[in-house]
Amino acid sequence: MSVASATSSARPQGAVSARAIRRIVLEQSKRANVGHIGSALSVADVIAALYDRVLNLPGPTHPDRDRFILSKGHAALALYAALALRGWLTTDQLDTYCGDGSHLGVHPEHVVPGVDFAIGSLGHGLSYGAGAALAARLQGTQRRAFVLISDGECNEGSVWEAAMFAAHHRLSSLIAIIDLNGQQAFGYTDEVLSLSPMAGRWRAFGWDVVEVDGHDVAGLARTIAGLDTTSGPPHMLVARTVFGKGVSFMESQIKWHYSPMSDGEYRQALDEIDAEER
Amino acid sequence: MRGAFVRTLVEIAAEDRRVVLLTGDLGYMALEPFVERCPDRFFNVGVAEQNMVGVATGLAEAGFIPFVYSIDPFAVLRPYEFIRNGPIAHRLPARIVGIGGGFEYGPQGQSHHGLEDLAVMRIHPELTVVAPADHLQTVTALRATWDRPGPVYYRLGKDDRTTVPGLEGRFTLGRAECLRAGADVVLVTVGSVAVEAAAAVDTLVARGVDAGLLVVASLQPAPVADLIAALRRAPLCVTVEAHYFSGGLGSLVAEVIAEEQLACRLVRCGVRRGPDGVSGSQSWLHHSHGLSNAALVDAVLGARDRSV
Numbered sequence: 326m327s328v329a330s331a332t333s334s335a336r337p338q339g340a341v342s343a344r345a346i347r348r349i350v351l352e353q354s355k356r357a358n359v360g361h362i363g364s365a366l367s368v369a370d371v372i373a374a375l376y377d378r379v380l381n382l383p384g385p386t387h388p389d390r391d392r393f394i395l396s397k398g399h400a401a402l403a404l405y406a407a408l409a410l411r412g413w414l415t416t417d418q419l420d421t422y423c424g425d426g427s428h429l430g431v432h433p434e435h436v437v438p439g440v441d442f443a444i445g446s447l448g449h450g451l452s453y454g455a456g457a458a459l460a461a462r463l464q465g466t467q468r469r470a471f472v473l474i475s476d477g478e479c480n481e482g483s484v485w486e487a488a489m490f491a492a493h494h495r496l497s498s499l500i501a502i503i504d505l506n507g508q509q510a511f512g513y514t515d516e517v518l519s520l521s522p523m524a525g526r527w528r529a530f531g532w533d534v535v536e537v538d539g540h541d542v543a544g545l546a547r548t549i550a551g552l553d554t555t556s557g558p559p560h561m562l563v564a565r566t567v568f569g570k571g572v573s574f575m576e577s578q579i580k581w582h583y584s585p586m587s588d589g590e591y592r593q594a595l596d597e598i599d600a601e602e603r
Numbered sequence: 604m605r606g607a608f609v610r611t612l613v614e615i616a617a618e619d620r621r622v623v624l625l626t627g628d629l630g631y632m633a634l635e636p637f638v639e640r641c642p643d644r645f646f647n648v649g650v651a652e653q654n655m656v657g658v659a660t661g662l663a664e665a666g667f668i669p670f671v672y673s674i675d676p677f678a679v680l681r682p683y684e685f686i687r688n689g690p691i692a693h694r695l696p697a698r699i700v701g702i703g704g705g706f707e708y709g710p711q712g713q714s715h716h717g718l719e720d721l722a723v724m725r726i727h728p729e730l731t732v733v734a735p736a737d738h739l740q741t742v743t744a745l746r747a748t749w750d751r752p753g754p755v756y757y758r759l760g761k762d763d764r765t766t767v768p769g770l771e772g773r774f775t776l777g778r779a780e781c782l783r784a785g786a787d788v789v790l791v792t793v794g795s796v797a798v799e800a801a802a803a804v805d806t807l808v809a810r811g812v813d814a815g816l817l818v819v820a821s822l823q824p825a826p827v828a829d830l831i832a833a834l835r836r837a838p839l840c841v842t843v844e845a846h847y848f849s850g851g852l853g854s855l856v857a858e859v860i861a862e863e864q865l866a867c868r869l870v871r872c873g874v875r876r877g878p879d880g881v882s883g884s885q886s887w888l889h890h891s892h893g894l895s896n897a898a899l900v901d902a903v904l905g906a907r908d909r910s911v
Contacts (some may be wrong), residue, residue, distance in 0.1 A: 386667070435693055441664065443692050446684060452654045453689070456661020463644070466664065486654035
């Protein structure tokens, strides 16, 4: 599937595949010669599950759409890919990624259709999500708020402020997902500032915690479908992931937090993504 | 001002279901009227100001008008990046309410003094900044701005008794209130220290100095036209603010004088030294920092002597 065919028109539900997201991530990172590739590959399956099977999105500004907050904003390219595959961004728009005058920067801006909140600084998204979930409760609607955070992001104290607030108010329509890839910008999380045991910490804060395979799209969707989002505590999916998933030389390598690809690396990466699907 | 704010907010909330009040565990003996009238729209979020502003951002995105309340530096400085990346970046109608701007929390010490808020808030082009001078003006200013699109910062005092003579609660966004025209000197002031400036003007007039008084409660949008009108023919302007002398009202006036090429000389009365571990009552601190009635009179007379 080419990018052009994938984004040529509004697409029905079911068209947002992790493979298509990964391909767009590689193509656009190469075209723009930018990094954050490993982070975007890490969340490709979670994003695919959300945009293909989970989120209720009648339209990008529909008041009762589910909210999605990419709190690890540096993985925005995976989100842009999903929005393009959904038909909310055109191929031409996607091709402006990181260009002069583009709305599509390394971190997402809320002026992009389908981006509910601008993110760039870690530690903000879970509070936004808690506010979104509280708003839904006050308005008496069933809409949910999803927040994708990174494990390194949990270094931020504000994450735990939001964790306390959401649990205290039993914001059951708040569903957070941790991209537990064990890496942060300058090292492995266990070496920088240990977060173990991640699931235990969230349980201790009063959340309903489920440990999942972050690359199992069907399993992620099934798990979310089984959550009680009308009563009880907020939900945390601790999603075990591999940083750089799908490209062997990027997997679990710190370098690929920032590095762009050479031509040879790009060809190999595309080959591996395509081969994985066969 | 705090009491006036809460009373007015209760009235507004009764009229409009979008109004929600969040506090960072402060407002005991102040916020109770709102809690009693609108218990379902009041949230004590705990001592967690970053999350408070983040939650307000999520609420505002969904159509609410959340007011977040704390003591001035806790409302502004602790969650400053959340204010910047949330309501400001998204242009959402969250309202940041900082109580006790300047030295209103006098003996509580430097941690509780609000001396930077006007500077760090007014630099954001999309943030409305309102700092009433007394409780009557608080009511008018809140009524005039609570449902504006985009975010608003309110710098409020605790005093609900003192009024600035002649102000009568007047407030217009983007305007300054001229309480007295002056040919010799114009005092320009903001916030609750305005009563000291007003008293200084009375003293100066009694001594034969034709002193004017301009109260600026709308820091942003700035009352540029009113400042030009008041300062165009005045040889001397003295700004009076319970705030660091740089970045706030004095800097705003300096910008207008420079950009409009006014011939007016400017003296900025504000806080010129950093925390030194010494605290006291608000009036003592005003005097200590040259902001009392008597100190302001001396500053004006001294500046006039140097001009001669």
